[in-house]
Amino acid sequence: MVLDPKSSHGDYGSFQSTDRPNHNSHLLHHFLRSPSTSPSAPIPRRGSPTSTGTSANEGNGPPEEAEEELIAGGAGIALPMTQDVYQRQPLLGGAPKGVHHHHVHHHGWELGEGPLEQEYFQQKDADALSNVGSSVSGAGGGGIGGGPGVCSANGVVRIDVPAPLREEPRFPKEKWKTFVALLFLIINFVLTTASLALVHERVPDRDKYGPLPDVVLDHITAVDWGLSVSEILIMICSNTALLVLLFHRHRFIVLRRIFLILGILYLMRSITMYVTVLPVASQTYYCSPKANSTSSFLVVRRVLQLLSGFGLSINGQHTYCGDYIYSGHTVILVMSYLIIREYTPKRCYLVHWTACLCALTGVIMVLIARGHYTVDVLLAYFITTRLFWIYHTMANNTSLKQKGPNNFLSRVWWYPMFRYFEGNVGGPVPRQYEWPLPWPRRFLAKHPNRDS
Incomplete structure (x- = not known):
């Protein structure tokens, strides 16, 4: 799935920054790697020469750091990102387990396919599916018509659609x-x-x-x-x-x-x-x-x-x-x-x-x-x-x-x-x-x- 800035895709869900401690910063070295450098390459910041995007703080003091939630394969992983990220696909439902084989590009960076990533996704897959189902049901009523959304074990999101209301008049015998x-x-x-x-x-x-x-x-x-x-x-x-x-x-x-x-x-x-x-x-x-x-x-x-x-x-x-x-x-x-x-x-x-x-x-x-x-x-x-x-x-x-x-x-x-x-x-x-x-x-x- 492709991640674009807010200005490109405003019809999809957004991820807001949180105030969590930077205890997940070490995960970035395992999941993000540069095409030209090793996985342990430093994280590009706003205004740095390695970043392809423009920054509002370029040359004006220390760059701003924001921790964003990157949802990959239906699992919520807190990753420190450099700017607001928006998902191109809707947030209703978890992706299949094989989604971690896809690459996510963001200004020259991509999500790797190493064994550590696969092992992490396998461990977090069940929790991710349940979290997505609960978030869908709690955020907006969970489905069409307000029905709850339920995630099954195979990663398919099932949305309970209530029966349509009877619009035709009723004529009881009485x-x-x-x-x-x-x-x-x-x-x-x-x-x-x-x-x-x-x-x-x-x-x-x-x-x-x-x-x-x-x-x-x-x-x-x-x-x-x-x-x-x-x-x-x-x-x-x-x-x-x-x-x-x-x-x-x-x-x-x-x-x-x-x-x-x-x-x-x-x-x-x-x-x-x-x-x-x-x-x-x-x-x-x-x-x-x-x-x-x-x-x-x-x-x-x-x-x-x-x-x-x-x-x-x-x-x-x-x-x-x-x-x-x-x-x-x-x-x-x-x-x-x-x-x-x-x-x-x-x-x-x-x-x-x-x-x-x-x-x-x-x-x-x-x-x-x-x-x-x-x-x-x-x-x-x-x-x-x-x-x-x-x-x-x-x-x-x-x-x-x-x-x-x-x-x-x-x-x-x-x-x-x-x-x-x-x-x-x-x-x-x-x-x-x-x-x-x-x-x-x-x-x-x-x-x-x-x-x-």
């Missing part, structure tokens, strides 16, 4: 959280039916109070079968959205998202329909007679009747009036479209447009049948879309999952539930699909070779 979200949805749906059971007794009498003025309903002719068409479209769109969620690879994550969003929508709807009761918009829609009294048994019986028909009038079980602000039909139609649009591939634009057309047709049919006022539909669309978009914006941005003075979205009342369900989801959920049931995959999968 089935328990999905079950909790389902319970939240069921509780709020039951609460909505209980609110309707109570509101039915407070609906203004149809004989005394007519429908409220509506800019849309006042200019269209009422069609009773429009409500049945709307509910048929609701069943088609909702079942299609459910299939998309079930075939999604991360179905447990998207299912609990939809359960939570629908639960919040039903909870707010149970409040809005209870605080303000509107007159019946249709003159032909059948409403059950009022009981003129409320009791726990009456409310439970009405709730069970509404649940048996899944809240749809087409089943003949939805015979109670007063659930106007805001429209539950519009909520389901819009949510079905948003699910299909968000969790299906972008190239399925025909499916997206079909879902949008079905949702729009269902909303129009609700208005034609006078099942809801126009304000009910507008509020349902606005609340559903904003809640869906805000939730997914927060779920797809990790910074919004942490409370802070600049995160105003953390002030919504359902933010603690959002953090509970989305705390371990590490980014936007990819659009990937798989068969939801395990048994076909288990039968079609290749059996492992048990002989291997």
